[in-house]
Amino acid sequence: MVAAVSGYAMDGFDLLILGFMLPAIAVSLSLTSSEAGSLVTWTLIGAVIGGILFGHLSDRLGRIRVLTFTILMFSLFTGLCAFAQGYWDLLIYRTLAGMGLGGEFGIGMALIAEAWPPHKRNRASAWVGMGWQLGVLLAAFITPPLLEVIGWRGMFLVGLLPALVSFVIRRSMGEPEAFTQKAALTESLSFSQRLKLLVKDRRTTKASLGIFILCSVQNFGYYGLMIWMPSYLSSQFGFSLTKSGVWTAVTVIGMTLGIWLFGVLADRFARWKIFLIYQFGAVVMVVLYAQLSDPTLMLFTGAVMGMFVNGMIGGYGALISDTFPVEARATAQNVLFNLGRGVGGFGPLVIGMLVAQWSFAAAITLLALIYLLDILATLFLLPKKQGGEDTLGAIG
Secondary structure (H helix, E strand, O other), X not given: OHHHHHHHHHHHHHHHHHHHHHHHXXXXXXXXXXXXXXXXXXXXXXXXXXXXXXXXXXXXXXXXXXXXXXXXXXXXXXXXXOOOOOHHHHHHHHHHHHXXXXXXXXXXXXXXXXXXXXXXXXXXXXXXXXXXXXXXXXXXXXXXXXXXXXXXXXXXXXXXXXXXXXXXXXXXXXXXXXXXXXXHHHHXXXXXXXXXXXXXXXXXXXXXXXXXXXXXXXXXXXXXXXXXXXXXXXXXXXXXXXXXXXXXXXXXXXXXXXXXXXXXXHHHOOHHHHHHHHHHHHHHHHHHHHHOOOHHHHHXXXXXXXXXXXXXXXXXXXXXXXXXXXXXXXHHHXXXXXXXXXXHOOHHHHHHHHXXXXXXXXXXXXXXXXXXXXXXXXXXXXXXOOOOOOOOOOOO
Protein backbone atom coordinates (compact mmCIF):
# COMPACT_ATOMS: atom_id res chain seq x y z
CA MET A 1 0.00 0.00 0.00
CA VAL A 2 2.79 2.43 0.91
CA ALA A 3 4.57 1.67 -2.37
CA ALA A 4 1.45 2.16 -4.49
CA VAL A 5 0.31 5.30 -2.66
CA SER A 6 3.74 6.98 -2.73
CA GLY A 7 4.15 6.32 -6.45
CA TYR A 8 0.75 7.75 -7.32
CA ALA A 9 1.38 10.74 -5.01
CA MET A 10 4.51 11.48 -7.01
CA ASP A 11 2.44 11.57 -10.22
CA GLY A 12 -0.05 14.05 -8.76
CA PHE A 13 2.73 16.23 -7.39
CA ASP A 14 4.47 16.45 -10.74
CA LEU A 15 1.42 17.28 -12.81
CA LEU A 16 0.14 20.05 -10.53
CA ILE A 17 3.50 21.78 -10.17
CA LEU A 18 3.53 21.84 -13.97
CA GLY A 19 0.16 23.64 -13.88
CA PHE A 20 1.52 26.25 -11.47
CA MET A 21 4.76 26.65 -13.43
CA LEU A 22 3.30 27.05 -16.93
CA PRO A 23 3.15 30.90 -16.82
CA ALA A 24 6.78 31.14 -15.62
CA ILE A 25 7.96 28.55 -18.19
CA ALA A 26 6.10 30.35 -20.98
CA VAL A 27 7.80 33.66 -20.14
CA SER A 28 11.27 32.13 -19.67
CA LEU A 29 11.22 30.11 -22.92
CA SER A 30 9.01 32.52 -24.92
CA LEU A 31 6.23 29.97 -25.42
CA THR A 32 2.78 30.72 -26.82
CA SER A 33 -0.27 29.74 -24.75
CA SER A 34 -0.86 26.80 -27.10
CA GLU A 35 2.73 25.57 -26.68
CA ALA A 36 2.48 25.88 -22.89
CA GLY A 37 -0.78 23.95 -22.82
CA SER A 38 0.65 21.25 -25.07
CA LEU A 39 3.27 20.41 -22.41
CA VAL A 40 0.44 19.00 -20.29
CA THR A 41 -1.18 17.28 -23.26
CA TRP A 42 2.04 15.56 -24.35
CA THR A 43 2.81 14.51 -20.79
CA LEU A 44 -0.52 12.68 -20.82
CA ILE A 45 0.03 11.28 -24.31
CA GLY A 46 3.33 9.89 -23.05
CA ALA A 47 1.41 8.40 -20.12
CA VAL A 48 -0.88 6.57 -22.55
CA ILE A 49 2.07 5.05 -24.41
CA GLY A 50 3.93 4.19 -21.21
CA GLY A 51 0.82 2.83 -19.54
CA ILE A 52 0.11 0.40 -22.35
CA LEU A 53 3.74 -0.70 -22.62
CA PHE A 54 4.46 -1.05 -18.91
CA GLY A 55 1.11 -2.63 -18.11
CA HIS A 56 1.97 -5.50 -20.45
CA LEU A 57 5.51 -5.79 -19.07
CA SER A 58 4.15 -5.81 -15.53
CA ASP A 59 1.86 -8.73 -16.36
CA ARG A 60 4.78 -10.50 -18.00
CA LEU A 61 7.78 -9.69 -15.76
CA GLY A 62 6.32 -8.72 -12.39
CA ARG A 63 4.68 -5.79 -10.66
CA ILE A 64 7.58 -4.58 -8.52
CA ARG A 65 10.29 -4.97 -11.16
CA VAL A 66 8.44 -2.86 -13.72
CA LEU A 67 7.30 -0.29 -11.15
CA THR A 68 10.93 0.23 -10.20
CA PHE A 69 11.90 0.83 -13.82
CA THR A 70 9.05 3.29 -14.43
CA ILE A 71 10.04 5.32 -11.38
CA LEU A 72 13.62 5.58 -12.59
CA MET A 73 12.49 6.64 -16.06
CA PHE A 74 10.15 9.25 -14.65
CA SER A 75 12.86 10.58 -12.32
CA LEU A 76 15.49 10.91 -15.04
CA PHE A 77 13.37 12.88 -17.49
CA THR A 78 11.73 15.03 -14.81
CA GLY A 79 15.21 16.08 -13.74
CA LEU A 80 16.22 16.82 -17.34
CA CYS A 81 13.27 19.23 -17.65
CA ALA A 82 15.22 21.56 -15.36
CA PHE A 83 17.86 21.96 -18.07
CA ALA A 84 15.55 22.55 -21.05
CA GLN A 85 16.62 25.36 -23.38
CA GLY A 86 13.52 25.64 -25.52
CA TYR A 87 10.10 24.29 -26.39
CA TRP A 88 11.11 21.15 -28.27
CA ASP A 89 13.60 19.66 -25.83
CA LEU A 90 11.23 20.37 -22.92
CA LEU A 91 8.39 18.74 -24.87
CA ILE A 92 10.52 15.60 -25.39
CA TYR A 93 11.49 15.42 -21.70
CA ARG A 94 7.87 15.85 -20.60
CA THR A 95 6.64 13.17 -23.01
CA LEU A 96 9.26 10.65 -21.83
CA ALA A 97 8.62 11.51 -18.18
CA GLY A 98 4.93 10.95 -18.92
CA MET A 99 5.72 7.46 -20.19
CA GLY A 100 7.21 6.59 -16.79
CA LEU A 101 4.28 8.24 -15.05
CA GLY A 102 1.83 6.20 -17.13
CA GLY A 103 2.76 2.91 -15.50
CA GLU A 104 2.08 4.04 -11.94
CA PHE A 105 -1.70 3.87 -11.69
CA GLY A 106 -2.38 0.50 -13.27
CA ILE A 107 0.53 -1.43 -11.82
CA GLY A 108 -0.10 -0.03 -8.33
CA MET A 109 -3.80 -0.93 -8.55
CA ALA A 110 -3.00 -4.46 -9.74
CA LEU A 111 -0.51 -4.83 -6.89
CA ILE A 112 -3.13 -3.79 -4.33
CA ALA A 113 -5.79 -6.08 -5.81
CA GLU A 114 -3.45 -9.04 -5.40
CA ALA A 115 -2.29 -8.11 -1.88
CA TRP A 116 -5.65 -7.26 -0.28
CA PRO A 117 -8.75 -9.47 0.19
CA PRO A 118 -11.57 -8.94 -2.36
CA HIS A 119 -14.09 -7.73 0.24
CA LYS A 120 -11.77 -4.78 1.07
CA ARG A 121 -10.65 -4.12 -2.49
CA ASN A 122 -12.70 -0.96 -3.03
CA ARG A 123 -11.38 0.87 0.00
CA ALA A 124 -7.82 -0.33 -0.68
CA SER A 125 -8.04 0.97 -4.25
CA ALA A 126 -9.52 4.21 -2.95
CA TRP A 127 -6.52 4.68 -0.68
CA VAL A 128 -4.24 4.38 -3.71
CA GLY A 129 -6.40 6.95 -5.50
CA MET A 130 -6.01 9.27 -2.51
CA GLY A 131 -2.24 9.12 -3.05
CA TRP A 132 -2.62 11.34 -6.12
CA GLN A 133 -4.50 13.92 -4.07
CA LEU A 134 -1.82 13.88 -1.37
CA GLY A 135 0.76 14.69 -4.04
CA VAL A 136 -1.46 17.45 -5.44
CA LEU A 137 -1.97 18.95 -1.97
CA LEU A 138 1.76 18.95 -1.37
CA ALA A 139 2.30 20.69 -4.69
CA ALA A 140 -0.42 23.27 -3.97
CA PHE A 141 1.15 24.23 -0.65
CA ILE A 142 4.86 24.24 -1.48
CA THR A 143 4.94 25.35 -5.13
CA PRO A 144 3.87 29.02 -4.71
CA PRO A 145 6.51 29.93 -2.07
CA LEU A 146 9.26 27.72 -3.56
CA LEU A 147 8.67 28.86 -7.13
CA GLU A 148 9.47 32.45 -6.20
CA VAL A 149 12.78 31.35 -4.65
CA ILE A 150 14.16 28.57 -6.87
CA GLY A 151 12.26 29.15 -10.12
CA TRP A 152 10.66 26.58 -12.38
CA ARG A 153 13.96 24.81 -13.07
CA GLY A 154 14.51 24.28 -9.36
CA MET A 155 10.95 22.96 -8.99
CA PHE A 156 11.62 20.20 -11.52
CA LEU A 157 14.60 19.15 -9.40
CA VAL A 158 12.40 19.14 -6.29
CA GLY A 159 10.07 16.85 -8.22
CA LEU A 160 12.80 14.20 -8.12
CA LEU A 161 12.60 13.74 -4.35
CA PRO A 162 9.27 11.85 -4.07
CA ALA A 163 10.42 9.59 -6.89
CA LEU A 164 13.60 8.65 -5.07
CA VAL A 165 11.69 7.88 -1.86
CA SER A 166 9.23 5.69 -3.73
CA PHE A 167 12.07 3.86 -5.47
CA VAL A 168 13.73 3.04 -2.13
CA ILE A 169 10.47 1.67 -0.74
CA ARG A 170 9.91 -0.62 -3.71
CA ARG A 171 13.41 -2.05 -3.70
CA SER A 172 12.61 -3.96 -0.49
CA MET A 173 9.42 -5.62 -1.78
CA GLY A 174 8.67 -8.99 -3.36
CA GLU A 175 6.00 -9.94 -5.89
CA PRO A 176 2.44 -10.65 -4.63
CA GLU A 177 1.54 -14.33 -4.24
CA ALA A 178 -1.39 -14.12 -6.66
CA PHE A 179 1.03 -13.10 -9.40
CA THR A 180 3.76 -15.64 -8.64
CA GLN A 181 1.21 -18.47 -8.68
CA LYS A 182 0.42 -17.64 -12.33
CA ALA A 183 3.94 -16.62 -13.35
CA ALA A 184 4.31 -19.40 -15.94
CA LEU A 185 1.05 -18.44 -17.65
CA THR A 186 1.68 -14.70 -17.55
CA GLU A 187 5.16 -15.02 -19.06
CA SER A 188 3.86 -17.06 -22.00
CA LEU A 189 1.27 -14.51 -23.19
CA SER A 190 2.09 -12.01 -25.91
CA PHE A 191 0.88 -8.41 -25.85
CA SER A 192 -1.78 -9.13 -28.47
CA GLN A 193 -3.07 -12.11 -26.49
CA ARG A 194 -3.45 -9.92 -23.42
CA LEU A 195 -5.29 -7.26 -25.38
CA LYS A 196 -7.67 -9.90 -26.74
CA LEU A 197 -8.65 -10.75 -23.16
CA LEU A 198 -10.07 -7.23 -22.93
CA VAL A 199 -12.47 -7.92 -25.81
CA LYS A 200 -12.79 -11.70 -25.52
CA ASP A 201 -16.58 -11.76 -25.91
CA ARG A 202 -19.56 -9.40 -26.04
CA ARG A 203 -19.85 -9.13 -22.25
CA THR A 204 -16.16 -8.37 -21.78
CA THR A 205 -16.15 -5.87 -24.66
CA LYS A 206 -19.10 -4.00 -23.14
CA ALA A 207 -17.28 -3.84 -19.80
CA SER A 208 -14.08 -2.56 -21.43
CA LEU A 209 -15.99 0.11 -23.36
CA GLY A 210 -17.86 1.23 -20.25
CA ILE A 211 -14.67 1.47 -18.20
CA PHE A 212 -12.94 3.41 -21.00
CA ILE A 213 -15.80 5.93 -21.08
CA LEU A 214 -15.67 6.39 -17.29
CA CYS A 215 -11.90 6.87 -17.35
CA SER A 216 -12.14 9.37 -20.23
CA VAL A 217 -14.80 11.48 -18.52
CA GLN A 218 -12.93 11.30 -15.22
CA ASN A 219 -9.65 12.54 -16.68
CA PHE A 220 -11.20 15.12 -19.03
CA GLY A 221 -13.13 16.74 -16.21
CA TYR A 222 -10.27 16.56 -13.72
CA TYR A 223 -7.54 18.01 -15.95
CA GLY A 224 -9.89 20.56 -17.46
CA LEU A 225 -10.71 21.91 -14.01
CA MET A 226 -7.40 21.56 -12.18
CA ILE A 227 -5.06 22.92 -14.85
CA TRP A 228 -7.16 26.04 -15.40
CA MET A 229 -8.37 26.75 -11.86
CA PRO A 230 -5.25 28.64 -10.63
CA SER A 231 -5.20 30.82 -13.76
CA TYR A 232 -8.95 31.48 -13.52
CA LEU A 233 -8.77 32.52 -9.87
CA SER A 234 -5.82 34.79 -10.64
CA SER A 235 -7.37 36.54 -13.65
CA GLN A 236 -10.97 36.71 -12.36
CA PHE A 237 -10.37 37.71 -8.74
CA GLY A 238 -6.79 38.96 -8.75
CA PHE A 239 -5.61 36.16 -6.50
CA SER A 240 -1.90 35.80 -5.87
CA LEU A 241 -0.26 32.48 -6.69
CA THR A 242 -0.28 31.59 -2.98
CA LYS A 243 -3.99 32.36 -2.57
CA SER A 244 -4.84 30.43 -5.74
CA GLY A 245 -2.95 27.51 -4.23
CA VAL A 246 -5.10 27.64 -1.08
CA TRP A 247 -8.35 27.64 -3.08
CA THR A 248 -7.10 24.78 -5.23
CA ALA A 249 -6.02 22.87 -2.11
CA VAL A 250 -9.51 23.11 -0.59
CA THR A 251 -10.98 21.63 -3.76
CA VAL A 252 -8.42 18.82 -3.58
CA ILE A 253 -9.30 18.15 0.06
CA GLY A 254 -12.90 17.68 -1.07
CA MET A 255 -11.68 15.29 -3.76
CA THR A 256 -9.69 13.30 -1.20
CA LEU A 257 -12.71 12.96 1.07
CA GLY A 258 -14.83 11.88 -1.89
CA ILE A 259 -12.37 9.15 -2.89
CA TRP A 260 -12.16 7.78 0.67
CA LEU A 261 -15.95 7.80 1.04
CA PHE A 262 -16.42 6.05 -2.31
CA GLY A 263 -14.20 3.17 -1.22
CA VAL A 264 -16.04 2.75 2.08
CA LEU A 265 -19.49 2.87 0.45
CA ALA A 266 -18.56 0.57 -2.44
CA ASP A 267 -17.41 -2.16 -0.04
CA ARG A 268 -20.79 -2.01 1.71
CA PHE A 269 -23.22 -1.37 -1.14
CA ALA A 270 -23.41 -2.05 -4.89
CA ARG A 271 -20.50 -0.19 -6.50
CA TRP A 272 -22.40 0.70 -9.67
CA LYS A 273 -25.05 2.49 -7.59
CA ILE A 274 -22.36 4.52 -5.83
CA PHE A 275 -21.00 5.47 -9.25
CA LEU A 276 -24.46 6.77 -10.23
CA ILE A 277 -24.79 8.86 -7.06
CA TYR A 278 -21.40 10.47 -7.68
CA GLN A 279 -22.13 11.06 -11.37
CA PHE A 280 -25.43 12.82 -10.67
CA GLY A 281 -23.69 14.83 -7.95
CA ALA A 282 -20.97 15.86 -10.44
CA VAL A 283 -23.53 17.19 -12.94
CA VAL A 284 -25.31 19.28 -10.30
CA MET A 285 -22.21 20.64 -8.58
CA VAL A 286 -20.29 21.56 -11.75
CA VAL A 287 -23.28 23.55 -13.07
CA LEU A 288 -23.71 25.24 -9.67
CA TYR A 289 -20.00 26.11 -9.39
CA ALA A 290 -20.04 27.72 -12.83
CA GLN A 291 -22.74 30.19 -11.72
CA LEU A 292 -20.89 31.49 -8.64
CA SER A 293 -19.09 34.83 -8.49
CA ASP A 294 -18.34 35.13 -4.78
CA PRO A 295 -14.81 33.82 -4.02
CA THR A 296 -15.63 32.60 -0.50
CA LEU A 297 -18.69 30.69 -1.67
CA MET A 298 -16.62 29.21 -4.49
CA LEU A 299 -14.12 27.99 -1.89
CA PHE A 300 -16.64 25.76 -0.11
CA THR A 301 -18.66 24.81 -3.19
CA GLY A 302 -15.41 23.79 -4.90
CA ALA A 303 -14.72 21.29 -2.12
CA VAL A 304 -18.14 19.66 -2.57
CA MET A 305 -17.76 19.70 -6.36
CA GLY A 306 -14.35 18.07 -6.02
CA MET A 307 -15.83 15.32 -3.85
CA PHE A 308 -18.19 14.24 -6.62
CA VAL A 309 -16.06 15.03 -9.69
CA ASN A 310 -12.93 13.20 -8.59
CA GLY A 311 -14.28 10.90 -5.89
CA MET A 312 -15.20 8.34 -8.54
CA ILE A 313 -11.56 7.45 -9.07
CA GLY A 314 -11.85 5.59 -5.77
CA GLY A 315 -13.73 2.87 -7.62
CA TYR A 316 -11.85 2.45 -10.90
CA GLY A 317 -8.96 0.34 -9.64
CA ALA A 318 -11.24 -2.17 -7.91
CA LEU A 319 -13.68 -2.19 -10.85
CA ILE A 320 -10.95 -3.11 -13.35
CA SER A 321 -9.31 -5.60 -10.98
CA ASP A 322 -12.65 -7.34 -10.42
CA THR A 323 -13.38 -7.43 -14.14
CA PHE A 324 -10.15 -8.93 -15.52
CA PRO A 325 -7.94 -11.90 -14.49
CA VAL A 326 -4.44 -11.76 -12.99
CA GLU A 327 -2.72 -12.50 -16.30
CA ALA A 328 -4.17 -9.35 -17.91
CA ARG A 329 -4.94 -7.22 -14.85
CA ALA A 330 -2.18 -4.60 -15.09
CA THR A 331 -2.59 -4.45 -18.88
CA ALA A 332 -6.32 -3.76 -18.46
CA GLN A 333 -5.68 -1.18 -15.73
CA ASN A 334 -3.12 0.73 -17.74
CA VAL A 335 -4.65 0.39 -21.20
CA LEU A 336 -8.16 1.46 -20.18
CA PHE A 337 -7.19 4.13 -17.66
CA ASN A 338 -4.41 5.64 -19.76
CA LEU A 339 -6.48 5.70 -22.94
CA GLY A 340 -8.96 7.66 -20.84
CA ARG A 341 -6.09 9.80 -19.60
CA GLY A 342 -5.15 10.46 -23.24
CA VAL A 343 -8.67 11.70 -23.94
CA GLY A 344 -8.49 13.70 -20.71
CA GLY A 345 -5.29 15.35 -21.94
CA PHE A 346 -7.43 17.37 -24.34
CA GLY A 347 -9.45 18.74 -21.43
CA PRO A 348 -7.16 21.75 -20.79
CA LEU A 349 -7.04 22.54 -24.53
CA VAL A 350 -10.82 22.31 -24.96
CA ILE A 351 -11.52 24.33 -21.81
CA GLY A 352 -8.95 26.89 -22.95
CA MET A 353 -10.65 27.28 -26.34
CA LEU A 354 -14.10 27.57 -24.74
CA VAL A 355 -12.80 30.17 -22.28
CA ALA A 356 -11.32 32.19 -25.14
CA GLN A 357 -14.56 31.92 -27.16
CA TRP A 358 -17.03 32.57 -24.32
CA SER A 359 -16.08 32.52 -20.63
CA PHE A 360 -14.85 30.24 -17.88
CA ALA A 361 -18.41 29.90 -16.53
CA ALA A 362 -19.70 28.79 -19.94
CA ALA A 363 -16.82 26.34 -20.37
CA ILE A 364 -17.44 24.72 -16.97
CA THR A 365 -21.20 24.51 -17.59
CA LEU A 366 -20.58 22.63 -20.84
CA LEU A 367 -18.15 20.38 -18.95
CA ALA A 368 -21.05 19.12 -16.83
CA LEU A 369 -22.61 17.48 -19.88
CA ILE A 370 -19.88 14.83 -20.11
CA TYR A 371 -21.00 13.30 -16.81
CA LEU A 372 -24.31 12.39 -18.45
CA LEU A 373 -22.29 10.08 -20.71
CA ASP A 374 -20.86 8.51 -17.54
CA ILE A 375 -24.35 7.76 -16.27
CA LEU A 376 -25.33 5.96 -19.49
CA ALA A 377 -22.13 3.89 -19.45
CA THR A 378 -22.73 2.86 -15.83
CA LEU A 379 -26.33 1.84 -16.48
CA PHE A 380 -25.83 -0.09 -19.70
CA LEU A 381 -22.20 -1.21 -19.99
CA LEU A 382 -20.58 -1.83 -16.60
CA PRO A 383 -20.67 -5.25 -14.90
CA LYS A 384 -22.84 -5.07 -11.78
CA LYS A 385 -21.06 -7.65 -9.59
CA GLN A 386 -17.89 -7.02 -7.62
CA GLY A 387 -15.34 -8.45 -5.19
CA GLY A 388 -13.80 -10.89 -7.65
CA GLU A 389 -17.10 -12.66 -8.36
CA ASP A 390 -17.48 -11.25 -11.87
CA THR A 391 -14.01 -11.66 -13.38
CA LEU A 392 -14.30 -11.65 -17.17
CA GLY A 393 -11.91 -12.60 -19.91
CA ALA A 394 -10.02 -15.37 -18.09
CA ILE A 395 -8.27 -17.97 -20.20
CA GLY A 396 -9.91 -21.35 -20.54
